[in-house]
Amino acid sequence: MNILGIDTSCDETAAAVVADGKKILSNIVASQVDLHQKYGGIVPELASRKHVESINYIIDQAVTDAGISFDEIGAIAVTNRPGLIGALLVGLSAAKSIAYCYNLPFMGINHIEGHVYANFMAHDNLPFPNICLTVAGGHTLLIEVHAGWKYSLLGTTQDDAAGEAYDKVSQYLGLGFPGGRIIDEYASKGKDTAIGFPRPLLNSGDYQFSFSGLKTAVRYYVDKAGEKLPPIEDIAASFQTAVVDVLVQKTIRAAKEKNAKAITLTGGVAANSQLRQTMHQAGVEIGVEVYYPPIQLCTDNAAMIAGIGYHKYREGLRDGLDLNAYATASIA
Numbered sequence: 001m002n003i004l005g006i007d008t009s010c011d012e013t014a015a016a017v018v019a020d021g022k023k024i025l026s027n028i029v030a031s032q033v034d035l036h037q038k039y040g041g042i043v044p045e046l047a048s049r050k051h052v053e054s055i056n057y058i059i060d061q062a063v064t065d066a067g068i069s070f071d072e073i074g075a076i077a078v079t080n081r082p083g084l085i086g087a088l089l090v091g092l093s094a095a096k097s098i099a100y101c102y103n104l105p106f107m108g109i110n111h112i113e114g115h116v117y118a119n120f121m122a123h124d125n126l127p128f129p130n131i132c133l134t135v136a137g138g139h140t141l142l143i144e145v146h147a148g149w150k151y152s153l154l155g156t157t158q159d160d161a162a163g164e165a166y167d168k169v170s171q172y173l174g175l176g177f178p179g180g181r182i183i184d185e186y187a188s189k190g191k192d193t194a195i196g197f198p199r200p201l202l203n204s205g206d207y208q209f210s211f212s213g214l215k216t217a218v219r220y221y222v223d224k225a226g227e228k229l230p231p232i233e234d235i236a237a238s239f240q241t242a243v244v245d246v247l248v249q250k251t252i253r254a255a256k257e258k259n260a261k262a263i264t265l266t267g268g269v270a271a272n273s274q275l276r277q278t279m280h281q282a283g284v285e286i287g288v289e290v291y292y293p294p295i296q297l298c299t300d301n302a303a304m305i306a307g308i309g310y311h312k313y314r315e316g317l318r319d320g321l322d323l324n325a326y327a328t329a330s331i332a
Helices: 033-039 044-065 085-102 111-122 162-172 179-187 212-228 232-257 273-286 303-314
Strands: 002-007 013-019 023-030 075-081 106-110 130-135 140-146 150-156 262-266 289-291
Touching (some): 002 044, 002 085, 002 303, 013 044, 013 303, 023 044, 044 085, 075 303, 111 140, 111 262, 111 303, 130 232, 162 179, 162 212, 179 232, 179 273, 262 273, 273 289
Parallel strands (some): 075 106, 130 262, 262 289
Antiparallel strands (some): 013 023, 130 140, 140 150
């Protein structure tokens, strides 16, 4: 069964066609990085307007590249939560229009659940229960994933997401946007013990995260150092190691306490090389396998939405044309 997936939750206009929840026939993503770069972050109104300009072309390209017609689509899965409300409404409106015109069933999908599912598209027979660390520009969550696509939310960020902290620190250092890839590149050439940045909530005894204070610590350090500022590479490496230490230690503790059979990483920050390597090594030390998707399934995309949409369809989920979009939503 072919599912058309649509995702416009943030600044990527994405559409994909996936067969039977696994086989990716097409996966089209139109980035808006160039549009938002000069602002150092996503401007919601600009993102929404760009989605309006792009959505029809991206959907057409996804169907064409899949080598099928709209008549061969069985259902539509569209992100309707959480995300930028104006951006979400563009994709949701497009999905409703196609569903109405072709008399197709359609389903609203939680964007976070799509990220969680990305690992199941890339790896066969992932065991349950597993601990999923979802880290992106707008989200940082620790989730226990059970068979049957049931979830227990263990912890989330109390302020900034890890990806947001990367973007802001990159901006402070004058390195550009988006910050994740840039900081990772600079960090690979720096000394991560050069500066003792804080590890917020590392020993809090729970699974909550906080990155606002770390972001601010970097800013204060840069302002105070003035002309005596050490190499940017050292600042980037010290910051990144602080983030990775918190993410990895909390995830590993959850895996041990919950007797997880696997650890999965997902979301844009899951593409970070140090996070992947450190989590893998930590997993080896406790005897738990660590999985992560290929880069193209880490960042926002519609293939993951179509993939989990297939399973939701088989479970009987159907939504009406009155379905709304929601800026916030829990996965559990």
